[in-house]
Amino acid sequence: MSDSYSPITIEKSWQARWRESGVFATRQTPGKPRFFAYEYPPFPSGELHMGHVRNYTIGDTVTRYKRLQGYNVLYTQGFDSLGLPVEDAAIKVGKTPAQWLDECIEKMTDELFGLGLSYDAEKIFSYHDPEYYKWTQWIFLKLFEAGAIYRSKQWSDWCETCITALAFEQVEDGRCWRCKEQTTKTQQEQWYIDVHSVAPELLDGLETFDFPPSAKVLQRNWIGCLPGLFVEFPIEGSDTTIEVFTTKVSAIYGTTFIGLAPEHPDLPDLVTGTPDADKVLAALRDWCTTPLVERMKDPGAEGIFLDRYCTHPLTGERIPLCVAPYVQADLGTGAILGCPAHDTNAHRFAVTMGLPIKTVISPGVPETAGSDAVYLGEGHLVDSGCHSGLASSEAETAIAQDLIDREAARKGETYRVRDWCISRQRYWSAPIPIIHCDHCGPVAVPEADLPVLLPTEGVDMTRPGNPLEHHERFMATQCPACGRPARREASTLDTFVNSSWSYMRNCNPHYHDGMYDPDAVTYWVPCDFDIGGTENITVANFYFRVVLKWLDRLGLTPMSEPFKSSIFHGMVLKDGRKMSKSLGNVVRPTDLIAEYGVDSVRFQSMWAARPDSDYNWSDEKAAAARRFLTGVWYGVLDLVPVLGQTLPNMDGDPVMTNADKKFANALHVGSGKIQAGYERIEFQAVCNDLMLLWDKLKKYSDRVRAHATRRNIELLRRAVEQFLIMLNPIAPHLTEELWGRLGNPVMLAQSDHWRDRIGQDRTGQETVGQERVAHEH
């Protein structure tokens, strides 16, 4: 091999050697700490983008560092090959998803390994493999049996363009997360995962793992626990009640109406028989189909008097029932206490509807008392029967107790989070394993009949709507309960259901006797480290947790949180803007690799910014990275003969000159800083410190060249080797090659050289995540 630096030659050769030698095969050897790094799966578009390069280089760097530290590492990948994005991409090029995927996954796999990623190739799998989605369906059945999955005709978000239902979280500002078109709402049978019931665990669990503070807060707000009181209002002329939820019961004497969400399930009954029933129902329909964001734009919008009344549980007053469009069905009970004097929305609504406004909490300041303004603060109660005069904070507990004693109320909390709508009226995902029978209703597919295969032949994708519905061979079946002819459920699972348990499958994707290999999962999960973009870390992570909370409750998993530690990476920008085809500023990783070599691209990606901040792609910086690595290449090669010489052991050798001592110290301090940088996932600092150390190393090597002694050659050799070990996680190919040229027989990828030659990480058995938690407190 020639001595000029040719990244492509070196990189291809080392990638092949790593693969052939199987150094990245997962090991569960006893007596070693473990490290499982999870990366959110790539959508198999067939071509990497800069975001992938950044994401996966971070993951790879971490795992290579951990291997060098003597950890058993699990690092592999699964392809997110089911779901709407794949189906749409295939339609665009006029292929079936299956045809399209074959090519793309192959190409994508090559590109991933081309980045030098140290994946365990044997463990790579795809979500559209029936061996995988069989178990996704199995999870569905388990949750269905337990009541965690239910079918409901409640109003759900709907995208006309994608022709499918959407989860609440997949609607962004009234628009579909995929096509960005305005969404609407429909009332069709859809499948839901009960998130409400596991909300307390989801909230508590947040405290147990290391998560970026912003993401933690986001999920906490998202779950949104509101403690309060459920109060029953008896309906006049009926033996039923309306239940409202309130967080401010101290204002209950100021109730002048009860506001019902247009979706409120009792409304049809309340309206039936009234003269305007048809008109009212039409109006309700109108509100129900409008996306929530639209409806909430004007909370003071006119509602409807129902001409029905309920009775105030404390005063016995007649309180009118109204439909208030600003009231949300999924929050609390979908019915609210209308206290216009002490609630902004109720006030606006009361003004529009001409309802009375009754002040019951007085701030005790004369000029504000009696004014028309809404008073939201504390004060003392007025006009509140036997509770008048109490401070509002005292009244909160006193009135609650009073109502509870009268059996008119119960304490509780409501969660802002919505149950997760998981059914999609689209073709390319795991079919929901349910059979609809005219006699038995929806019946679970027996476990033995799994997987319910997604047909890949005879699918007509040109017709609008769900192609599965028109696929007779798929649809026609028998009822597992009564044996009569029946129809399959044509909806498929939301893409996040597919990925929700992928990290368990990563441990052993070839396991046949269950959804996961229990030995492997007990050993590896929860994952020590998880890296993704912001959406992964917030949205996907949340869904993963929901599914796991249920599996844990059902005793199906040995853990209750998927990850010990998550971090997110920023975006890669070009000229300060997001890379996009429409702006024409897309930088293609394959071009960069051809120009600079993988190691330089990796180095530049890690060096450009700390992982969590955005950075601007810059050619100058890539060139600088290349220059640095080129310098290392020639620098180390030049030293090979120097380090290889054997000098006689001369008694006259000074023990250690000042220069030796100074350099030895610089090496020690530098290594410590570099190690700390790796531990804290601050790779930018690692790169800077590596460059600094290299500079010192080069200067010292000139000194050694001028006056070589056994001792300083020994020190220099140690320094060069340490330097290569420390640079290895970021620039693995170059360092392997140089390491070999120095005569080291055992590959860098093959052994725990770091622990051997430099020292153990300060945290010992602890993981990165735990260390970060420890720093926080």
Next chain:
RNA sequence: GCGGGCGUGAUGAAAUUGGUAGACAUACCGGACUUAAAAUCCGGAGGCCUAUGCCGUGCGGGUUCGAGUCCCGCCGCCCGCACCA
């Protein structure tokens, strides 16, 4: 409105955790080598000033022998949630 993050050169950013602010790098300027350019190497550089010096980590206070770092109060930017019962 609520919550979270962040403010240091032209730029990405360092600062041994309270001890010489701006390491290292990019861009920039100058020099060397070249017929020339590129590459490479060497040197310069926070601001003000002729200079001794003075001022400098968003702004204003405070604690301290000493503050980018700790405390209080403002200002500005980014992100998330939202008329939440």
